[in-house]
Amino acid sequence: AQSVSQHNHHVILSEAASLELGCNYSYGGTVxxxxxxxxxxQHLQLLxxxxxxxxxxxxxxxxxxxxIKSKFSFNLRKPSVQWSDTAEYFCAVGLEKLTFGTGTRLxxxx
Amino acid sequence: KAGVTQTPRYLIKTRGQQVTLSCSPISxxxxxxxxxxxxGQGLQFLFEYxxxxxxxxxxxxxxxxxxQFSNSRSExxxxxxxxxxxxxxxxxxxxxxxxxxxxxxxxxxxxxT
Numbered sequence: 512a513q514s515v516s517q518h519n520h521h522v523i524l525s526e527a528a529s530l531e532l533g534c535n536y537s538y539g540g541t542v543x544x545x546x547x548x549x550x551x552x553q554h555l556q557l558l559x560x561x562x563x564x565x566x567x568x569x570x571x572x573x574x575x576x577x578x579i580k581s582k583f584s585f586n587l588r589k590p591s592v593q594w595s596d597t598a599e600y601f602c603a604v605g606l607e608k609l610t611f612g613t614g615t616r617l618x619x620x621x
Numbered sequence: 622k623a624g625v626t627q628t629p630r631y632l633i634k635t636r637g638q639q640v641t642l643s644c645s646p647i648s649x650x651x652x653x654x655x656x657x658x659x660x661g662q663g664l665q666f667l668f669e670y671x672x673x674x675x676x677x678x679x680x681x682x683x684x685x686x687x688x689q690f691s692n693s694r695s696e697x698x699x700x701x702x703x704x705x706x707x708x709x710x711x712x713x714x715x716x717x718x719x720x721x722x723x724x725x726x727x728x729x730x731x732x733x734t
Contacts, residue, residue: 608721611664
């Protein structure tokens with residue numbers, strides 16, 4: 512069975528700091544990879560996705576993620592965070608169904 | 622285009638009762654998936670429906686069931702409610718089965734007392 516690990520449960524950063532959230536998965540085959548974001552009081556929204564091709568994918572709001580197959584990782588990055596990035600971030604993996612990580616709560620201090 | 626809608630948004634039930642939650646997917650989307658979100662377990666997959674057929678099922682007891690109608694709207698039912706069923710139930714729709722680009726609704730917050 513596939514599983515997803517997000518090791519950072521809560522990350523606190525100041526505005527303009529760089530962000531990297533870790534995501535590792537365990538699955539031997541080909542999978543699709545996603546990052547979702549849940550802003551306070553809002554729905555889960557798709558930030559970015561990787562199906563195939565260039566392992567560096569760009570999403571909305573300046574986020575990007577890099578798929579490293581040898582490390583089974585799909586880390587989320589942003590060079591300079593803003594207060595409005597405060598949210599919970601979920602990594603998800605799947606083909607037929609999605610398996611989500613437990614989420615990382617990101618708090619940005621103005 | 623309207624997003625995924627879920628009704629009701631909030632629900633309070635008593636142990637032993639049953640509950641039905643409803644989900645209307647984005648127009649044109651034919652696949653509907655359901656997830657349970659709790660602080661302890663995170664987001665867990667319940668089941669996926671496509672063309673009125675259940676395609677995938679997660680590791681939940683048989684008390685959790687669902688169905689999909691010909692207009693792609695879906696319902697999930699939980700019978701004999703337990704305190705541990707208190708959670709946010711999320712519905713997500715996608716264009717086709719196995720297309721994991723899913724769009725989520727706001728969820729139904731179920732509280733079992």
